[in-house]
Amino acid sequence: MYLDNDRAGEQCRDSILKIFPEADDRSNEYFPHQDLNDFLISQEEKTLENKLEKNQTAIHEPEGNRNIYRRKR
Secondary structure (H helix, E strand, O other): OOOOOOHHHHHHHHHHHHHOOOOOOOHHHHOOOOOHHHHHHHHHHHHHHHHHHHHHHHHOOOHHHOOOOOOOO
16 A cells, blocks of 8 residues: 555555455655655656766766866868
């Protein structure tokens, strides 16, 4: 189960586990986020930030290192 980490989600989880004791609660995998969607969005934002940081590093390389693979004419 991937329910919200709030009171309503906890109540729903408890009700489901009473009826289906073999059910598996996975909401702790994305805690402290409100729900799975919030967690996934935060992961995407981290990925984008990392890509942006790598681009900034490449843009600010010293001039001498930029075109080391160009043929001389």
